[in-house]
Amino acid sequence: FLKDRLWVFGAYDRVAQDDDYQRGESLTYTPTSVITNYVSGTDTTRRDLYSGKLTLRAAASQTFVLSVFGDPGTLDGRNGTNTVGPPSAVLRVEENGGTDVAARWEGLFGTRCLAQAQYGFHEEGMDWTSRYPQGLPFYDIRRGYGQYAPGSGFGVVGPVTLRRNAWNLNATGFLGRHEVKAGVGYEHLNSSWADIYLNGGAVTRWYSSGGAFLYAGHRSFAKAPLNCQLRTDG
DSSP, rough: BBBBTEEEEEEEEEEEEEEEEEEEEEEESSOOEEEEEEEEEEEEEEEEEEEEEEEEEETTTTTEEEEEEOEHHHHHHSSSSOOOOHHHHHHEEEEEEEOOOOEEEEEEETTTTHHHHHHHHEEEEEEEEESSOOOOOOEEEEEEEEOOOTTTTOOOEEEEEEEEEEEEEEEEEEETEEEEEEEEEEEEEEEEOEEETTTEEEEEEEETTTTTTEEEEEEEEOSSSSSOOOSSOO
């Protein structure tokens, strides 16, 4: 921007990736085998990669640098590669990626002292959602094989956010034939992770080899204090 004074750099890259697949949508049980019924689909990934840097030479011995880069993106596709079930239970939309910002100052004081101060910020996140109507996920297990029943909803979703702030200050002194360094650093981590049953819970059902219902388990998160009630329907 300004000769020998101000420099700038910027970059951007758009990533579009499509991965075709064959996945199991349901299981067919015969007297002697278990057959997986496959359907075709595509996992789509879209990502925006960017970076920028600004360098200022404020004086002959003073330099400031500001940098930023990130990679936000979206994945629309399977929730795992080996899960069998309808689209409402096994397909999800995931938004992920992060942003980083860094600032640095360097100063030279005479010929005997060099000082540097830095600050860095990092944030990345991941959030799962579903494109399908609400409904409890019913996962059926029979002969050691599992599949989500038709009409099942999506299971666990939830936002994840990871943040980091870091500060650093250091100085170097040149004393004759000796070099002395001292510095101090501080880092603050602030992260959150939430697991949410999109429709209030999830049900796992077990069946005998012949297909007779045996029992079921219901998973959900409860508020505290608990309000437990005895079920009388078995």
